[in-house]
Amino acid sequence: MSRVLIAGESWITHSIHVKGVDSFTTSAYAEGVGPLRRALESRGHEVVHLPGHLVPAQFPDDAAALAEYDVVVLSDIGANSLQLSPEVFERARPGADRIDALRGWVGDGGGLLMVGGYLSFTGFEAKAAYRNTVLHEVLPVELLPEDDRVELPAGARPQVTGAGHPALGGVTGDWPSLLGYNRVRPRPGAEILATLNGDPLVAVGDHLSGRAAVFTSDCSPHWAPTSFCEEWDGYADLFGGLIQWLAQ
Template structure:
């Protein structure tokens, strides 16, 4: 709506249709993802919300973990985790969400979904509710841990069917 103040295509609705027709979507967390900082991301109020394997909260959903929190993989046999098992390095925060009925929660952080997957129409969707870069994901997670590439590789391969 900010492009020259003229009506245009609803890109989020187009994305929903693309996933429903067989595409794959991965939503990654951050300050302006999911519901986000002061609720400003507000994806809960868009067509994208129905595609996700999780329900978004109506309020600021950020959970800061300055001392770090360790994820627990609960779906270690699922191909979307890329074969990663065992302990994950600490993360410094995430966006709190709730799993939808029928979604598979593959990893949790603070008792909330960190990685969740589901089908949508002929397609698939997944979430990684923490950051994928050095903000909530410190160097020990995104640069030094060999599981980082394996998890994101597994997610991309699973999403692409």
């Protein structure tokens, strides 16, 4: 099966506790990669997780490093984290253009999946910023210039528009509701396989010799409630199908 790199899907929380006139701080590390990792491993894929805080220093620099993988998944990790290695950001020395390397790797036959989140696509306050990079031309959707998040606190059910496409992994029946997504626009020539609130949820397309896909909601809470990412049998079929299609 395929070897998959998942970059992102982790965070560090720094909290201030106030008790009367006194305060103190605590910090905690958390990962949201669990549901996606388990789903892909259950389909026989080998998964390597690169947490968000390690992406600036350890994301693959060039085609040779990317060649270790069949599919790269970017999930809730902004463009700055890929572009600003410690060498560049902290020491002001020229370094690798890793987003351009990723674009070239996809064009040469690699597979790229972007999963939604506050730091995916354009993202929270436009901070994910992929619209301003060359990776934008690889994606099967066009990104908004402004904050693209759509919150659906009451939930909304996806609508399948491309039933039978292999990238959906044979999923049948209704999908559970989702609680939000990143709004994007269809790109000419792309295939929109599912929508949410009338906007693309799952889209796939070719880029030269490679393939790219998007899932514009999250792969874990909060946009993907446990009814979607833990209790729904179709979750593993869906993401397994996307990875298999991307790996060609």
